[in-house]
Amino acid sequence: MLENEVEIKNSDELLKTVEGLKNDGYRNVTMICLKANEGHEFIYVFEKDYQLKNLRYFLKPGEKPKSISGIYLCALLIENEYQDLFGLTFEGLAIDYKGHLYLTPNSPKAPLA
């Protein structure tokens, strides 16, 4: 458990919370993806006044994650990274490299999955 952490239950709540954080003046710092219970766990990291705020969201197996790049444009790179490394498919990505941000066609597929 990280400090200042909020658990998010579903993708709609995630988008709503992220939008609220943007309105409150938080900046998007990064996002961490972990394997958990056959699915994936995301930790979204935001920052304001040198304080980090973490949102933890569990993505069920087979579920498609929703992109937050429509709210924070800068999230597009990290979401594309996880498409490459974990084989995920984000819905609504501002720029979709379709699993080829880092990986070439003959690279290993989803090496962190």
Place this chain on the structure above:
Amino acid sequence: MTTVIPFGPQHPVLPEPVSLKLEIDDDVVVGVLPSLGYVHRGLETFINTKDFNQTTYVCERICGICSALHGITYTRTVEKLFDTEIPERAQYIRVIVGELNRLHSHLLWLGLFADGFGFESLFYECWKYREEVLDVAERICGNRVIHSISKVGGVTRDLTKEHIDMLLKMCDSLETEIKNIEKVFVNNYTVKQRLVGLATLSKQVAYEVGTAGPTLRGSGNAIDVRETPDWDIYKDLGFKTAVEKDGDCYARTKVRITELLNSLTIIRNAISKMPEGEIEVRVKGFPTGEAIMRTEQPRGEVIYYVKGNGTKKLERLKVRTPTFANIPSLLLMLPGVKLADVPIVVLTIDPCVSCTER
């Protein structure tokens, strides 16, 4: 009618491979798509084969320029996981080596930048001064760029009186030299013609698009991780965040020059306040839980996340580097810029592709 032309991955001004697909109308950029992946090394996967102590050395090899700060950030994150306080002297040594890293990184960048707009003699001058820093770093750490000064629980080497004398001498000579090159970068007519008003990023946009380091501070945001409560040692070292308001290439350059002078102040103050004593504590056991820690690298804030599962190997390491945070800002800075100015704008974020592609 627009044309798409490739910029990079091999380009005379780019020290490392990043490719930009530029959409050009006449000679003005109207769209840009960055393309990465030329040097991706999979280090976040590689650490699964190493124990948490060996991972320090893997992290240092993420980047050859800010290697010490990668090592320092990683070890601070693992120490947070262990809830370990390291000796005060070790903290000061980390700060001094970290600032040496900043000095040689900024001098390298200023040289490359001068070369980027065709000022060859200024390029040589900046790199000549960088050599002085590297020589001192080599005497202190044993290596010029991969310093390996930080270890979980403290530092690997102590500073001797000879090292301290050398550091103080370097600070004195560099101060004069930096003030000389500052005159050129800040006052030279040709340099100003190339930089002032170029690729302006407003305060609000720089903040919202998640930029870091001098790119963020050059747009008027006084955000520097060295001011966080997490790294409280800096509050006694006469540190003041360098900020410029204009948000253009000129402002980003001025921020870096001010930071060079700040680093000298920090090193001098750290030497005067550094206590005697131990330089490490023993850290026992294997890490469990999660921790996030960040520090201010020359290019901006770097963020480390580690997850330990009670074995000697970490379950997950995640590194967010400053260039990774600054690349999206190119999508907003480049449109409207002339093709001939693209190299300068790209250089002002100080791109480090090996950091980006861990």
